[in-house]
Amino acid sequence: MSVSTKHPHFNSGSNSGFNFAYLDEQTKRSIRRALLKAVAIPGHQIPFSSREMPMSYGWGTGGIQITAAIIGQNDVLKVIDQGADDTTNAVNIRRFFRKVCAVETTEETARATLIQTRHRIPETPLQEGQILVYQVPIPEPLRWLEPSTVESRKMHALEEYGPIYVKLYEDITRYGHIATGYDYPVIVEDRYLMSPSPIPRFDNPKMHLNPALQLFGAGREKRIYAVPPYTRVKSLDFEDYPFRVEHWNQPCELCGSTESFLDEVLIDDRGGRMWICSDTDYCQQQRRKK
Amino acid sequence: MQSIQPILQVDHLSKSFGVIPACDGVSFDLYSGQVLGIVGESGSGKSTLLKAIAHYITVDEGSIIYRNRQEQYLKIQELAEYQRRWLMRTEWGFVQQNPRDGLRMQVSAGANIGERLLDIGMRNYGQIRQEAIRWLQEVEIDPDRLDDLPTTFSGGMQQRLQLARVLVTRPQLILMDEPTGGLDVSVQARLLDLLRSLVRNFNLSVILVTHDIGVVRLLAHRLLVMQQGKVVESGLTDQVLDDPQHPYTQLLVSAALTP
Numbered sequence: 001m002s003v004s005t006k007h008p009h010f011n012s013g014s015n016s017g018f019n020f021a022y023l024d025e026q027t028k029r030s031i032r033r034a035l036l037k038a039v040a041i042p043g044h045q046i047p048f049s050s051r052e053m054p055m056s057y058g059w060g061t062g063g064i065q066i067t068a069a070i071i072g073q074n075d076v077l078k079v080i081d082q083g084a085d086d087t088t089n090a091v092n093i094r095r096f097f098r099k100v101c102a103v104e105t106t107e108e109t110a111r112a113t114l115i116q117t118r119h120r121i122p123e124t125p126l127q128e129g130q131i132l133v134y135q136v137p138i139p140e141p142l143r144w145l146e147p148s149t150v151e152s153r154k155m156h157a158l159e160e161y162g163p164i165y166v167k168l169y170e171d172i173t174r175y176g177h178i179a180t181g182y183d184y185p186v187i188v189e190d191r192y193l194m195s196p197s198p199i200p201r202f203d204n205p206k207m208h209l210n211p212a213l214q215l216f217g218a219g220r221e222k223r224i225y226a227v228p229p230y231t232r233v234k235s236l237d238f239e240d241y242p243f244r245v246e247h248w249n250q251p252c253e254l255c256g257s258t259e260s261f262l263d264e265v266l267i268d269d270r271g272g273r274m275w276i277c278s279d280t281d282y283c284q285q286q287r288r289k290k
Numbered sequence: 291m292q293s294i295q296p297i298l299q300v301d302h303l304s305k306s307f308g309v310i311p312a313c314d315g316v317s318f319d320l321y322s323g324q325v326l327g328i329v330g331e332s333g334s335g336k337s338t339l340l341k342a343i344a345h346y347i348t349v350d351e352g353s354i355i356y357r358n359r360q361e362q363y364l365k366i367q368e369l370a371e372y373q374r375r376w377l378m379r380t381e382w383g384f385v386q387q388n389p390r391d392g393l394r395m396q397v398s399a400g401a402n403i404g405e406r407l408l409d410i411g412m413r414n415y416g417q418i419r420q421e422a423i424r425w426l427q428e429v430e431i432d433p434d435r436l437d438d439l440p441t442t443f444s445g446g447m448q449q450r451l452q453l454a455r456v457l458v459t460r461p462q463l464i465l466m467d468e469p470t471g472g473l474d475v476s477v478q479a480r481l482l483d484l485l486r487s488l489v490r491n492f493n494l495s496v497i498l499v500t501h502d503i504g505v506v507r508l509l510a511h512r513l514l515v516m517q518q519g520k521v522v523e524s525g526l527t528d529q530v531l532d533d534p535q536h537p538y539t540q541l542l543v544s545a546a547l548t549p
Contacts, residue, residue, distance in 0.1 A: 145394075158372045162379075162409030166394065169401045169408070172415055173437050238415040 021068040022100040027051055031069035031224070035215060038226035043188025044156070045139050050222040060093060060118055061219030063135035067097065067116050070131065070215075077105045078112035083120035083261065083278030090118075107281050119182070121203040123260045123282035126212035128229065134197040136218040139225065141185040141195040161193050164236065172241055181246070187234045188227055196233075202245045202261045207233040252277045255286035295357060297322045297462060297495050298343075303352035305335075305342050306519075312338040314519040315352070322462070325489055325496040327510030327527060329503065329542065335519040336499045340465050343497065344384055345374055359462065379409045383456030387468035389448035392455070393440050399426065399451055400436045406459045425454040430484060446477035450484065457488065464496045470505055482508050503546040507531055515539045 019025065027049070034048035053061040071077065077097055081089035085107040093116060094105050106112050109124040116133040126132060142152040145163050155161070164185055171179045184201035188194045196204060197216060207214060207227060214227040227233060237243040251258045253274045263278040277283035296319035305313045312335040320326050328336045342349045345366055354366040358381055366374065378384065386392035393402050403422040404412075412418055423433045429450040431443075440448055449469060456464065469485070470478045486509060489496060498510055506513055506527055513530045515523040515538065523536040534540045 154371075158375065160375065160409070162411075163405060165408040165413070166397055166401045166405050169404055169415065169418065170397050173398055173400060239413050240416050 018100060020073075020101055021071050021097070022054075023051065023065065023068045028069040031065055034224045035066065035069065035226065038215070038224050039213070039228050041192070042227055042231050043186075043192030043194040043225060045223040045225045047222055048224045050219045053219065054096075055092070057220040058137065059089060060116070060135035062217030062221075062224070063116050063118070063133045063219075064093060064096070064217075065219060066133045066215050066217040066224065067114060068100075070133075071097065071101055071103060071114060073101070073103060075103050075113045076111055077103055078107060078109060078115045078281075079105070079117075080115065080120060080122065080279075080281075081118045082263075083122075083282075084280045086280060108285075109281050119198050119200075120261070120278060121199055121206045123257075123277070123279040124285070125206075126210055128211040130212040132210075132212050132214045134199075134214065134216045136195065136197040136216045136221075136223070138183075139195055139216065139218040139221050139223040141183075141193050156192065159191065161187070164193060165238075168236060168238065168241075172238070178237065178241060178243070185236050187236065189232050190234075194225060194227075194233075200246065200261055201235065201243075204233070204235045204243070205245065209233075248275065250275055252283060252286075255283045255290075257283070257286050294321060296320055297357050298497075299353075299355040300343065301353045301355075303339065303342060303354065304350045305338055305347065306350060311335075311519040313342060313349075316514075316516075316519075316521055317352075318514060318521070318524065320463075320495050320497065322495055323489070323493045324512065325498055325510045327506030327513045328497065328499045328516060329501060329506055329513065330516035331501065331542070333518075334516040336516050337467055338519075339516070340467055340497060340499050344378065344382070344465055356463070379406055380459050381462050383459075383461040383464045385449075385452055385456055385464060385466040385469050387471045389440070389445070389452045392452040393448065395440050398437045398439060399431070399443070402440060402451060402455050403458050406455065410459060421458060422454075425458050426451075428457070428488070429454040430480075444477075446473055446481060449473065449481055453484070453488070457492065460492065462493075462495060464494055466496060466498045468500050468502075469498070470500070470502065478505070485509060503531065503543060515542065 030049055034046045037046045051065060053064055079090045079094040081087040084090060097103060098105055109122040114131050118135045140152055142155055142164060146152040168178050182200050183195055183198045184204055186194050186196055186204060196207060209230050211229050213229055216225045235243040248262045252260060252262060254276045257277060260277045260279055260282055262275045264273055264275055266273050298320040301317050303313055303316045316339055330336045341347045343354055356364045356366055358364055400419060400422040403425050404418040407418050407421060423436060426433050426436060431447055431450055440451055443451060470481055482505060488494060500506060510527045513527045514521050517538045523530055523539045530539060531543055534543050
């Protein structure tokens with residue numbers, strides 16, 4: 001018996017013909033198989049049969065397919081886009097899953113069992129049992145220096161990661177420091193070079209030894225990869241130019257946090273601006289504490 | 291007393307594309323510090339031979355044996371792919387005819403030289419830069435150009451940068467495919483001068499493929515003349531060029547322009 005028929009919502013006439021979580025069960029199984037492989041080889045890109053989704057590429061079709069493949073009726077879903085729960089992409093995807101699975105959704109990081117994200121890792125530390133699903137535009141960190149996929153896969157296989165440092169070298173030469181601000185490449189479990197998706201480099205250290213399961217889906221590129229719980233994730237650097245995260249000279253102007261990633265937001269048409277947390281849930285919690 | 295062993299032994303190397311034999315039973319030995327010139331007209335199989343030695347293409351028959359720094363004899367075809375690729379980035383170097391094929395044009399000269407150091411695991415920015423400066427000087431490029439893109443370099447400078455990029459890991463064996471092609475004569479002369487001193491100073495062994503008799507006369511110690519995939523004549527460069535025996539060599543030598 002398929003999962004969907006158990007749920008009252010899906011027995012109603014208007015939704016017949018739709019399976020629980022949109023994808024059919026065979027597709028979900030094929031994605032889960034790719035996920036299992038991905039977890040078994042941390043950081044290694046696994047091809048999967050990415051499906052057409054009812055939204056365009058670039059809107060997180062990879063992440064949505066992973067979420068659809070693993071979501072259950074008891075899951076509590078949170079969706080964020082650039083750290084915020086109320087931006088277009090987040091609202092759309094959350095509404096989509098509410099419609100096709102009728103699961104409970106939340107904006108609270110701690111309450112969520114499944115978090116789909118674009119461009120951020122929540123500030124609230126993740127716990128064991130939680131799953132973080134990333135939307136990935138370009139899964140191949142070697143893409144910009146090696147246009148041939150045959151060659152870049154060979155480089156992964158033979159662990160030839162010298163050329164990726166060329167980019168860091170150029171950064172230091174041009175700007176005096178490593179200027180790559182987002183999608184900062186990492187080495188997973190001392191083996192595979194991995195693109196962390198376009199999260200700010202501020203979030204890179206959070207991936208290291210994280211108790212949550214981290215899954216990455218690239219819909220257009222048809223690749224899935226994963227960082228299992230408590231896996232070593234090291235950001236690339238030079239001995240004399242160690243990896244550093246961004247820092248701000250001021251706290252968040254809403255909650256006063258000095259530990260979160262800040263966005264600069266325009267507030268009027270006269271050049272007024274303020275710095276606020278990009279993670280809206282975290283910001284609200286900090287304000288509530290006061 | 292131990293006799294001197296060649297650094298590279300090529301034995302009956304054959305490669306055909308369909309029914310066309312591009313290399314037909316080519317054999318030669320290359321000794322340390324020696325420059326071997328391979329001349330022949332277009333389509334004579336000289337570039338195929340070079341690519342086969344570098345294993346860019348697989349060969350049909352024959353063997354290539356290389357003596358590495360640890361004095362081990364390696365059969366190139368029997369090496370695992372990662373060993374071959376490692377060899378190409380450490381003890382071997384390939385200098386392309388078109389520097390655009392051998393350089394990364396979108397990154398600075400320093401990064402181009404540094405890449406092979408990064409390949410072999412160097413992770414210290416300061417040290418890589420120092421090495422890059424040193425090798426720019428070695429190939430007679432102003433160290434002030436370290437952070438410039440190769441696109442801003444002249445053709446001759448690009449070719450010298452390509453040399454620096456290859457030489458930075460102190461290779462033993464350099465394969466060159468028409469390194470002076472497309473350069474004007476004065477720039478050619480300067481590059482040849484530089485090559486000659488580099489070969490001497492760093493005890494390089496070089497296989498030099500060219501159609502230019504003048505280049506081999508200046509650089510090569512020994513010469514192979516190829517025609518239709520076969521070696522038709524070989525020997526000391528001066529001997530072959532001054533007293534060519536094979537009709538094709540005679541034609542080649544008489545066809546060369548002498549100013």
